[in-house]
Amino acid sequence: MTRLPPLAFTRSREFRRRPFPHTTVSEAEWSALAHILGRGDVTLLSLWGEDGAICMALHDPAARGVAVARVAAVRGRFPSVGRHHPPAQRLERVVADLFGLVPAGAGDRRKWLDHGRWGVVHPLGEAAAGRGASDYAFAPVEGESLHQVPVGPVHAGIIEPGHFRFTAQGETVVRLEERLGYVHKGIDALMRGAALSRGAELAARTSGDSTVAYGWAFAQAAEAAMEVEVPERAFWLRGIMAELERLANHLGDIGAICNDAAFAMMLAHCSVLREKVLRAADQVFGHRLMRDRIVPGGVAADFTRDGEAALRALVTEIRDRFPALVDLYDNTASLLDRTVGAGRVAPELARRFGTGGFVGRAAMRDFDTRRDLRYAPYDMLRLEVPVREDGDVNGRVWVRIREVEQSCSLITQMLNGLPGGPVLTAVAPSGRACEGLGLVEGFRGDILVWLALDDRGRIRRCHLRDPSWFQWPLLEAAIEGNIIADFPLCNKSFNCSYSGHDL
16 A cells, blocks of 8 residues: 655644645655545645645645645646546636646546637646537436536526536426536735735635635745735734624524525515625725725724614624524525425535535535634634534525525634734745645635745745635536526525636
């Protein structure tokens, strides 16, 4: 048996304060790690390409530590992780699209982000002229009386583009295959050579509904790499912003899920509460989505006592009005008839894919970065993580409901314990190349940022991984055996990000 490399699994209290120690491994050791991932001993956090090398981040739940392994791509090839561990397959396809590095032994070599529209191939590697668009070969499905239903990439609503290819027998879905990448923005390329301030802006625009979480994860990575001491008050203000973002998104999702089940009353009431959250954020932090309010070194602006009063009034109103909406959801039989049992994710699948957020927690994956890889201010707060075993649309609604309640509690705790003092530390180049890792719990789940800086403090490489990478594949599994008409309901209960996924 291949001897495993001595990976440096680092606890969160360490990697959030200083540069991250990656481990260089051989091809044999890399393949051994792939086998371990396949057995489920550790969890894949992400996989990404660099110039002539591949990296992957791993989480050891038992040790509550994170490690980053790096292997050289010899003659442009590296051993495939996806052949042993399916969650890595799409990430490997992206590495091939962007860098031209080939995952040797991979079962799926189709292009993922590259639709043949860029004019070049391998834009981050040895770029060459593009070959033009070609047909995408969806996986074949065999059986009696099957037909295909293509949906998208352009949809009826004002939503981002994605193509869904259903194979059905009558109304029952036998297989769903997704094709994404339509909103690829080239963030990886834009990050190269950018100043830290520009990088923070790009990170905050990766997925608009998670701008706070992305901004925070990027700031964490930069602050750790450059060993920046962040003022204590800034951590607490970041936490308040993150919980406001979680509140707004969960309230919006609960209403939208019910609306897809033809219960528009819940959408109307939840939309009112969501709007109140956004207006409070604008009043307190000067922006409805709080974009660019989190920056490396702290936060861009403080709030006044009037702002504190506005947040307390918001929490009071949600606590007064939200329980009635929960009762309305739980006591409407026609609504529960649509949500209970629909779109079920098996717990084993959630564990295997390391699925975060409400998708994983509704299917018994008890993981939350705020608790399991703790960071300030959550290391000083009382946090209960809701976990269910049903794994269906109803379970994902209930996890959101409980997280709304937890966010109200966390905001109150942070307002009660908010320290005084400055909110921003000046960040200057350290004069040396360095790397840092950021991990933040967004409303969808854990967001990872890997940041490499050169000796001038400019970005050499920045990799951002959205929770949706490990959620989109589970949607394909969840819809099997359901009718096509239930897909909008199941899809909304996942609410995966197109923009965060496609970069």
